[in-house]
Amino acid sequence: MRATARAHTNIALIKYWGKRDESLFLPMNSSLSITLDKFFTTTTVEFCSCLTEDVFVLNNQLASEQELTKITRFLDRVREISGKGYRAIVNSTNNVPTAAGFASSASGFAALTAAATKALGLNLDGTTLSKIARQGSGSACRSIHGGFVEWRKGEKIDGSDSFAKPVMSDKSWNISILSVLLTSKPKGISSREGMKRTVETSPFYSGWLASVEQDFLSAKEAIRARDFEKLGTIMEANAMKMHATTLGANPPFSYWNSGTFDVMQEVHNLRTLGIQSYFTIDAGPNVKILCHPKEEQIVQEALLKIPTVKAIHICHPGPGIKYLSDSDRLKKY
C-alpha cells in the first residue's frame, strides 16, 4: 500500500478567481494554465493498518498541526472513495526554490492525489484524478496534466463536470516563463481568503465574470494557433482584471508592491523595443513573464537591472503527473 508520484507546478494564463462552492472547490470561472518543467513536488504515501493517525513529513520535517489537518481532511475523501479506512504516512518534498513565487499547493495536492489513490490500489484516469485533486486545492486539478491545460468550471452542483484536461502537450510549443522574485515574505491575504472576499464584496467582480469566459476561449484559440502575441495580450489583460477586483473589495486590498510596478513597466518598455514579453501576476507581488525562448536571456538581463528584483527563474512547459518506483525516488534524492 505504498506509491510515489510527482507533479509539477502550474501558472495560470487565465486565472481561477472565485468559488461557487467552497467545500467542493468549484470555481466561478474556467481557467487555463501552463504546467512548468522546473518546479515539482514528489510525494510518497504509505497506508498501514498499524497507524492510528496520519503522519505528514514535508521537506524532511514533521509538518505543523495545521498542515496535517489539511492533508488528513483530503485523505478522508480518498479513503471514502476507496472504501479503505487505513491511516497513512505522507512524505513530500517540494522541488521549488524557497519562495520562488510559485505556489506549491497545486503540485502538492496533485502529487498527493496520484500517490494516495495508487497506494490504495485505485488505477484512476486523468479526469478522475483531476476531480479529486481539485478538492485539495483548486489549481491542483490543472497540475495532473502537462503542457497547456484547461479547467472548465462545469455547471453541476456535485462538481462532476469540473476538472482539468490537456489543451496541448508540453512538447508542442516551447515558450519561456520567467518567474521574477521580488519578495519572499508570506502574503498578508491568502488566495483563498482574497478570492472569497472579492466574490462577496467587490462590485467589480461582476465585470470579471462578464469577460473571463471570452478571455478563456480567446486564449485557448491563441494556444492552438501558437499565436504568441495574442496569448500574451489576453493573459496580461486577464491578470489586470483579476487584480482590479481586489481594489473594489471591502476592505480593499492589493497583492502588488512597488517592485511589481517596476517589472510591469519594464515589460512594457521591452515591448516598445520590439521584444515580445507579457506579464501575469498571481495572489502575491511576484511577476511571471512570458517571452520567446530565443529572447529569454535578454529579458532576464533587462529585469535583473531593476533594484527591487531579487532573482529570476526561467521555466518552460513541463509534464503531467508521473509515478515513480522506490528506486527512482532514491536515485534522485
Ligand code: 2P0
Ligand atoms: C490561479 N490562483 O488560477 C489563481 C490565480 C491565484 C491567483 O489558483 O482555495 O491555491 O486552494 O482552491 O488553488 C491560487 O488558489 O486556491 C490560485 P484554493 P488555490 O492559479
